[in-house]
Amino acid sequence: MIDLEVLRDCYTSTSSKIVMLVVDGLGGLAHPDTGLSELEQANIPNLDAMAGQSACGLTTPVLPGVTPGSGPGHLALFGYDPLKYMIGRGALEALGIEVDLQPGDVAARGNFCTVDSDGALVDRRAGRIPTELSAPLCERMDRIELEGVQVDVFSVQDYRFVLRLRGPGLSEAVSGTDPQVTGVPPLASEAQEPSAEKTAKLVNEFLRQAQKLLAEEERGNMVLLRGFAQLPNLPPMGEVYNLDPVGIAAYPMYRGLATVAGMNVIPTGRTFGDEVETLHKHFDDHDFFFIHYKPADAAGEDGDFEAKVKRLEELDPFIPRIRELNPDVFMVAGDHATPAIMAGHSWHPVPFMVHSKLTLGEGIPAFNERTCAQGSIGRIPATQIMLMALAHAGKLAKFGP
């Protein structure tokens, strides 16, 4: 995988504009009854026509066979080696509910749980108590005070919450407290390296106070913490690539990932239509636009083949609306495949196309897994599509004399 900083001297600022549309979970697999994938079955005339005028290929998100989560899937598209820059679970969970996460902050995923009078775990999810019950408990814990650090607790949903610690000298190298079985007490958090001892002490003090505050509750009378994580220290896209990059996404997690990559996030509405209008409104002001389409992934994760086909068909009419803007480079990519027949993310190479003045069209007849495999780009690591974008936009100067 390339380190995006290797070519730093070649990244050149110009007035040309790049739009990167990320269709979450874009790739799929053939339905056993028809032999056609979701993209092949979908009626997507605008995407198909654009493929004919583009250079096409397939991207490998991390490595062949490796199924990425949303974090590595997106970081790769932005050019960051996902094996080098990892976003831990706690940090990703925090980004997903739009918790402000600053460099140095430590975030953890929290669960309410039920313990008996000896402190042994009876239910690791506190009977899946609903948000109405858990949210007030989060507010109660939010008032916990620890020496030298700011403590914030954010309700996620049902029995889940996020703990954020903010202050100097914190470390993510502390162990989780979930023993994964009932009948034993929660574990104490332990430092995994000497510099994390302060954090482990703070976490255990937080747990001591939480247990006291929750003692009278019937179900949520204790908490478990895991996935302690800080933001990875990413070189900001804007600085590295000499770009003014912005992210437009209806879902918080993707706004968070854009922020982590150093993009500015433009507020938008709740639908992809809102995102496209936001793109129109701000198109003059920036030179790189990441715009995110979520619904296809959600349908794929549900294992609903027809719904995923429908979500792709609903995306299609927005393609001409984006092309109206005449971006110098318009790329359509996916962070990973989410084949409906697998009801989850997968490792399969993901269709990709890049449209610019320099791709006069290969005549690829449609935009899907099979046709893109015949495209001139071939199979490339997802980390390299930013190089393609910059090259086609005239923003990647010659390397070496």
Add this chain to the structure above:
Amino acid sequence: MIDLEVLRDCYTSTSSKIVMLVVDGLGGLAHPDTGLSELEQANIPNLDAMAGQSACGLTTPVLPGVTPGSGPGHLALFGYDPLKYMIGRGALEALGIEVDLQPGDVAARGNFCTVDSDGALVDRRAGRIPTELSAPLCERMDRIELEGVQVDVFSVQDYRFVLRLRGPGLSEAVSGTDPQVTGVPPLASEAQEPSAEKTAKLVNEFLRQAQKLLAEEERGNMVLLRGFAQLPNLPPMGEVYNLDPVGIAAYPMYRGLATVAGMNVIPTGRTFGDEVETLHKHFDDHDFFFIHYKPADAAGEDGDFEAKVKRLEELDPFIPRIRELNPDVFMVAGDHATPAIMAGHSWHPVPFMVHSKLTLGEGIPAFNERTCAQGSIGRIPATQIMLMALAHAGKLAKFGP
């Protein structure tokens, strides 16, 4: 990218012979009127027929999207990771005029310029004075003496020259003196790391003496220096691959690049026809031949589609003349694409074929971008074609027991 030394134990000396024909700027893009690339339009029956009997593919010079200069483009073909082994501008300029450059020497690109009586720049190119005027000034500067190093100044063309410093303890880590604007004096050269302070002092003393020697000139009364560079420390191809490699090239820069890679350079004439006859004459004496065809690149750089087609057609009749020699391996490769419609180098994958007894032919109908994309080799980094050559020549032994 692979490090060519990784397989050192596998490189085996045999009597078999490899010819690597590098067609400079080989790849192209479709003309908008015809939809055909330069190679597709050209009448090249011999290259096409050879493709049918070869294994074909596309090479990526550096990385997808990355446009290489001549230096990285060629180093990659010889197996050197171009991101690891960089040739700086001054060194490449020196190679281009056949200045003898030894390990440790520092070379810089020089410009004559015009300064006013206060020493402020009036013209950064000295009114582009012609070679007749600048060559004697180079001779004058050539007589400058600095303590502990040998100073040589070589005229290039018009207002351009090369400065070579030779001596112990020199460093390339010194800054250029061109402020890029007029109205201010030339900059002093500065050490970019402590070990370069001696070199910076020498450079500034050179400039002081040059200014004195040139003071009476009307236009070329001062000089600017930039692109200070030493040769990269390349493991010699012959040693690494267990070969006796030679380079045959009509243009000095490519002879220089062959030398940098550790090849011996065989003197030849000024045309490709001369090169081919040189190949014939010395075919018995060595086992690896790099032979370079320049004209296609020049036409592409000029943005002259028809001329590039013509240059490719002029290459074609030499193919049977090379094949007469019955080399065990005959590869045709390019250092990068130079699409006429871009009038410059580009990042696009470059057609490639390797012919040997072990390629009985895939029936690829022609030698161009589109057909090679369907070949059995697929898309490989240019750094890997030496491995293909050695394997087909029986010079790459089994890796591991």
